[in-house]
Amino acid sequence: MTINRRKFLTSFGLATLATQLQPLIAQGQLSPQTILKPPRLQIGDTVGLIAPAGIVDPEDIAAAQRNFADLGLKVKLGKHILNRYGYLAGKDSDRAADLNAMFADRSVKAIIAMRGGWGCNRILPLLNYPRIRAHPKILIGYSDITSLLLAINARSRLITFHGPVATSTWNQFTVDYVKRILFAGEAVTMQNPPTQEVQISTIAPGKARGKLVGGNLSVLTAMVGSPYLPAWNQSILFIEEIGEDVYRVDRMLTQLKNAGILNRIAGLIFGQCTNCSLGDAPNFTLTQVLQDHILPLNIPAWYGSAIGHIKDKFTLPVGVQVEIDANTGIIQLLEPAVS
The missing domain is CATH 3.50.30.60 (LD-carboxypeptidase A C-terminal domain-like)
Incomplete structure (x- = not known):
């Protein structure tokens, strides 16, 4: 009998997630199908900057740190954020490790991609989706970051955010929606x-x-x-x-x-x-x-x-x-x- 590969992989992923979340499910605290909303941002929070796709320039990191300081946020850099591997910001395993580590890091309240480019599709099999679900937090970006937003929403059942990357223009219009949606929690x-x-x-x-x-x-x-x-x-x-x-x-x-x-x-x-x-x-x-x-x-x-x-x-x-x-x-x- 032929088994549909996509259905098998999806079912396998959900089964693994359900197994790892079984203690919470047994206590009636969480269903594997429940969509999780990450906690909102607050002034003084720390955001993690990662480079899951294209190469990042040190100057862009400095500019991003200034922008987030203006929002009242602290910044923590991914371990491999300045790595280079061809046209990618480091090897697949290292870029995936940075994202997994940011989700596991309790001091980090949101994760922001430095830029898009290409590369996120390559790390999707390396992400720890049960860990991501166990530590829900804001993930934001666009362009190539689409891969991460959709995969984490599908596999970890977590709301993700299609919005500016760290190298975007953080002007008044863009920042206003970031503040109202991610800080204030408005249904805008x-x-x-x-x-x-x-x-x-x-x-x-x-x-x-x-x-x-x-x-x-x-x-x-x-x-x-x-x-x-x-x-x-x-x-x-x-x-x-x-x-x-x-x-x-x-x-x-x-x-x-x-x-x-x-x-x-x-x-x-x-x-x-x-x-x-x-x-x-x-x-x-x-x-x-x-x-x-x-x-x-x-x-x-x-x-x-x-x-x-x-x-x-x-x-x-x-x-x-x-x-x-x-x-x-x-x-x-x-x-x-x-x-």
Whole structure:
């Protein structure tokens, strides 16, 4: 009899997690299916900086330390944060060890990736998901960090956060959402800043509710078929991209469609496709590609949300319930994302 490999790996991972959490389950304190919210940040807390993907410059660390000091936070550096291994910030085992260590370190209250690039997919099998679940804390980043956000949400059942990395522009708009969501624990309403160059473009009107899931489109599609993705049923999918020709976006959306993901979601938010070109003629516009894929789904959808490789960024909690309005481009959290 043939066993579906993905189902086996997913079941095996959940079984291992359940075994290691059995003492808490037996005491009625925790179910392996319970979604955990990490504790909120407070002034004076220590955040851990790690480099799970691309190489980090010492100057960027110094700038990040200043930014977090302005937020009233202390900083602890990952042991291997300045390592180099080809185009990666150290060997897979070392980058994974830093992330595992930060989750186990009781003095660290949140973990922030220095930057994206490439490399997080390589360390997913090396993460200690039961340990992460046993020590829930904020993990934030975007771009290649999508791998970590989705895998930890799926395997550790922990809310994660698609937001700025340490090298992002920590301007007033971005910091405001970080403070309101991660410090104050507000169920915020997210709406684009009036100064944003890209305007909201409704693909299909309407409102929808569901679990917020997503990240960088190319990273997400590279994870399809692995045991590191969450369930998609009735979810609100958000995606963003940078530096891809429109035909490549078409190809990636086709992959999500053929994998049976798009027909399960309740709504779609395409953030911004920064520096995405039409490519060689003849071609489609990005709007035409999105309409081709999304309109047949009969779900609310829009393009242009403040998500992606841009200065003004939302902080999006992966795994929380939200309501979206595709007519106005508004995302409303229906619950706090932190405890």
